[in-house]
Amino acid sequence: xxxxxxxxxxxxxxxxxxxxxxxxxxxxxxxxxxxxxxxxxxxxxxxxxxxxxxxxxxxxxxxxxxxxxxxxxxxxxxxxxxxxxxxxxxxxxxxxxxxxxxxxxxxxxxxxxxxxxxxxxxxxxxxxxxxxxxxxxxxxxxxxxxxxxxxxxxxxxxxxxxxxxxxxxxxxxxxxxxxxxxxxxxxxxxxxxxxxxxxxxxxxxxxxxxxxxxxxxxxxxxxxxxxxxxxxxxxxxxxxxxxxxxxxxxxxxxxxxxxxxxxxxxxxxxxxxxxxxxxxxxxxxxxxxxxxxxxxxxxxxxxxxxxxxxxxxxxxxxxxxxxxxxxxxxxxxxxxxxxxxxxxxxxxxxxxxxxxxxxxxxxxxxxxxxxxxxxxxxxxxxxxx
Amino acid sequence: xxxxxxxxxxxxxxxxxxxxxxxxxxxxxxxxxxxxxxxxxxxxxxxxxxxxxxxxxxxxxxxxxxxxxxxxxxxxxxxxxxxxxxxxxxxxxxxxxxxxxxxxxxxxxxxxxxxxxxxxxxxxxxxxxxxxxxxxxxxxxxxxxxxxxxxxxxxxxxxxxxxxxxxxxxxxxxxxxxxxxxxxxxxxxxxxxxxxxxxxxxxxxxxxxxxxxxxxxxxxxxxxxxxxxxxxxxxxxxxxxxxxxxxxxxxxxxxxxxxxxxxxxxxxxxxxxxxxxxxxxxxxxxxxxxxxxx
Numbered sequence: 001x002x003x004x005x006x007x008x009x010x011x012x013x014x015x016x017x018x019x020x021x022x023x024x025x026x027x028x029x030x031x032x033x034x035x036x037x038x039x040x041x042x043x044x045x046x047x048x049x050x051x052x053x054x055x056x057x058x059x060x061x062x063x064x065x066x067x068x069x070x071x072x073x074x075x076x077x078x079x080x081x082x083x084x085x086x087x088x089x090x091x092x093x094x095x096x097x098x099x100x101x102x103x104x105x106x107x108x109x110x111x112x113x114x115x116x117x118x119x120x121x122x123x124x125x126x127x128x129x130x131x132x133x134x135x136x137x138x139x140x141x142x143x144x145x146x147x148x149x150x151x152x153x154x155x156x157x158x159x160x161x162x163x164x165x166x167x168x169x170x171x172x173x174x175x176x177x178x179x180x181x182x183x184x185x186x187x188x189x190x191x192x193x194x195x196x197x198x199x200x201x202x203x204x205x206x207x208x209x210x211x212x213x214x215x216x217x218x219x220x221x222x223x224x225x226x227x228x229x230x231x232x233x234x235x236x237x238x239x240x241x242x243x244x245x246x247x248x249x250x251x252x253x254x255x256x257x258x259x260x261x262x263x264x265x266x267x268x269x270x271x272x273x274x275x276x277x278x279x280x281x282x283x284x285x286x287x288x289x290x291x292x293x294x295x296x297x298x299x300x301x302x303x304x305x306x307x308x309x310x311x312x313x314x315x316x317x318x319x320x321x322x323x324x325x326x327x328x329x330x331x332x333x334x335x336x337x338x339x340x341x342x343x344x345x346x347x348x349x350x351x352x353x354x355x356x357x358x359x360x361x362x363x364x365x366x367x368x369x370x371x372x373x374x375x376x377x378x379x380x381x382x383x384x385x
Numbered sequence: 386x387x388x389x390x391x392x393x394x395x396x397x398x399x400x401x402x403x404x405x406x407x408x409x410x411x412x413x414x415x416x417x418x419x420x421x422x423x424x425x426x427x428x429x430x431x432x433x434x435x436x437x438x439x440x441x442x443x444x445x446x447x448x449x450x451x452x453x454x455x456x457x458x459x460x461x462x463x464x465x466x467x468x469x470x471x472x473x474x475x476x477x478x479x480x481x482x483x484x485x486x487x488x489x490x491x492x493x494x495x496x497x498x499x500x501x502x503x504x505x506x507x508x509x510x511x512x513x514x515x516x517x518x519x520x521x522x523x524x525x526x527x528x529x530x531x532x533x534x535x536x537x538x539x540x541x542x543x544x545x546x547x548x549x550x551x552x553x554x555x556x557x558x559x560x561x562x563x564x565x566x567x568x569x570x571x572x573x574x575x576x577x578x579x580x581x582x583x584x585x586x587x588x589x590x591x592x593x594x595x596x597x598x599x600x601x602x603x604x605x606x607x608x609x610x611x612x613x614x615x616x617x618x619x620x621x622x623x624x625x626x627x628x629x630x631x632x633x634x635x636x637x638x639x640x641x642x643x644x645x646x647x648x649x650x651x652x653x654x655x656x657x658x659x660x661x662x663x664x665x666x667x668x669x670x671x672x673x674x675x676x677x678x679x
Contacts, residue, residue, distance in 0.1 A: 107482055
C-alpha cells in the first residue's frame with residue numbers, strides 16, 4: 001500500500017463501509033491508524049508523556065508520505081499557535097497533547113474557537129502539577145469545558161480510533177467549523193494493547209475544502225481582501241460589546257449545531273445498560289469500563305445497577321441524561337480526577353441532586369478497582385458522597 | 386492572488402463603502418507601488434486610530450506601502466498599539482494572541498506553501514518590542530532558528546505603549562518607566578545580534594528618522610525571505626504619548642538617537658546580497674561605495 005494511491009472517500013464510507021481488520025495495538029498506534037486515513041496536511045507536535053508516542057507515529061506517517069508536513073515545535077503554546085496558523089491558511093491540521101502541555105497551550109484553545117478553526121486535537125489526559133505526576137488523571141477536561149471546543153471522550157482504543165476519524169468531518173462543517181478535542185484517559189488507553197478494528201482498504205478521507213469555512217481563509221485568494229482574522233473590536237461603545245458578545249455566542253451555537261453531525265457518525269450521545277435499574281452509574285472514558293466490571297460484581301450479589309455512558313461532553317447530552325436518570329433512586333458518578341467535573345455536569349441538568357453520589361474519585365495516577373464502585377453503590381461514604 | 390477577488394459584483398457596487406471602491410479602482414494591488422508613490426494611490430490603511438504624531442504609524446504606513454506584492458502578502462500582528470491599525474488594513478491579516486505572532490506565521494507560511502507551491506505568498510510579522518523580544522521572544526528566535534521564510538518587523542518604542550508605558554526588555558539601561566520605578570536594571574536586548582546568531586539572512590536596524598530607508602529595507606527583507614530564509618527589521622519608533630514629548634518633536638528625537646546609539650545597520654549574507662543585486666533591489670557593493678562617494 002502506498003500513501004499516494006489512497007482513494008478519497010466520505011467519512012460515512014470510512015466509518016461504516018470500508019473493510020476493516022481486527023488488530024492488536026496500543027491506543028497510540030490507534031491514533032496512527034486513524035491519521036493514516038485522515039488525509040491531514042500538517043501536524044505540529046511537542047513531546048509530553050503519555051502523548052509523545054502517538055506523535056512519533058504521526059511523524060512516521062509523514063516519513064511515509066501520508067502526512068504532507070510535520071514538525072516538532074518549541075513548546076505547547078507555540079505549537080498550538082503554529083497549528084492555528086496552518087488552519088488559518090486553509091489546510092487540515094492535527095495535533096495532540098496532555099496534562100501540563102494542555103495548560104501550557106491553554107490561551108490558544110478559545111482563540112481556535114473564536115477564529116473558527118476546525119482543528120482536531122487528541123488529548124491523552126494526564127495529571128497536572130504540583131506535585132509533578134506523570135500519571136493518568138483527567139482533570140484537564142474540567143478546565144477545557146468552556147473553551148469553545150467540541151469534546152468527545154473515548155472509552156477505549158477502538159472508540160478513540162473511530163472518534164478521531166469522524167472528527168474532521170464534524171469540525172469542518174460550515175455551520176460548525178470549530179475545534180474538536182478527542183479525549184482518552186492517558187496511559188490506560190494509550191499504553192495498553194487492545195483489539196481495534198481498523199480500516200485496511202486503500203482509502204483516505206476527502207480533503208479539507210477551505211472554501212467551506214464560514215470566515216475567509218487567510219490566503220489573499222478569498223474575498224474580501226480587506227479582512228482580519230480574528231477581528232477584534234476595541235472601541236468602547238455598545239456596538240463593539242455587541243459584536244464581541246454575538247461572535248462568542250455564535251461559537252457556542254456552533255457546538256450545538258454539531259449535534260446532528262456527531263450523532264450521525266457516532267450514534268447516540270449516551271449508551272445505556274440496565275435502563276430500568278434503580279441505581280444508575282454515570283461515567284465517561286475508562287471509568288465506564290471499570291463501571292461495567294462493578295455492575296457485574298454487584299449483579300453477582302443480587303444488586304441491579306444500570307449504566308449511562310456519556311460519549312460527548314461538549315455538546316453535553318443534557319436532555320438524554322435527564323431522561324435516562326428520571327426514575328433512578330441513586331446515581332453514582334465515578335471519575336478519574338479530583339474535582340468531579342462530570343458529577344457537576346450531571347448535577348446541573350437533573351432534578352433532585354440528593355440522589356447523587358459524587359464519586360468514587362481517584363486521581364494522581366490511581367487505578368479505580370471496581371469493588372470501590374461497588375462500595376459506593378452499597379453506600380460506603382468513603383467512596384463518594 | 387487572482388486580482389479577480391477585488392472585483393465587485395455590479396449588483397453590490399452601490400452599497401460598497403467608498404474606500405473599498407477606491408481600493409479597487411486605485412489601489413496598489415499588482416501595480417508595484419512603493420513608499421515614494423505615497424499620495425498618488427489609494428493606501429491599504431484606512432483611518433488608523435493611533436495618537437497624533439505616532440512614529441509607529443509613520444513606520445507602519447511606509448512598510449505597508451512598500452510591500453513588493455501586497456496582493457500576495459499576509460500579515461501577522463500582535464497585541465499592542467500596532468494591533469489597532471490592523472482592522473483598518475486591506476490585506477488579509479491575523480491578530481491571534483499576544484506574543485505568538487512568529488508561531489502563527491510559521492503555520493501560515495507552511496500552510497500557504499502546501500496550498501500554493503508555485504506562488505509567492507509573503508508572510509510578514511509586524512509587532513512591538515514587547516511582543517517580539519519579551520513575551521514572544523522564544524517563538525521569534527525559534528522561527529529564525531528553524532529557518533522559516535518569513536519577515537519579522539519590530540516596532541521598537543522601548544516600552545509597553547498600549548498598556549501605559551511600562552519597561553520592556555528593549556528599554557534602555559537605567560531608564561525610569563512604570564514597573565521600573567528606580568530605573569531599568571539590565572541592558573537593552575540586542576535583538577539584531579540574536580537575529581544574526583539565530584540564522585536571519587538579512588537584518589536591518591533603523592528608525593523613523595529615515596522613512597525612505599524603511600521602505601527599501603522592508604522590500605529587501607521580503608524578497609530575501611521569499612527565497613532564502615528569515616529576515617528581521619528593527620525600527621525605532623519613539624512614542625511621544627508615553628515619553629510625554631510634543632508629537633512634533635518625536636522625529637527630532639529619532640534623529641538624535643540615530644546619532645547617539647541607533648545608527649543605521651544593515652547585515653546580509655553573501656547569498657542574500659547576491660539575490661538582491663540580481664533582482665536590482667540594491668547595487669553591487671563596489672558600485673554602491675562609488676555612488677556613496679559621488
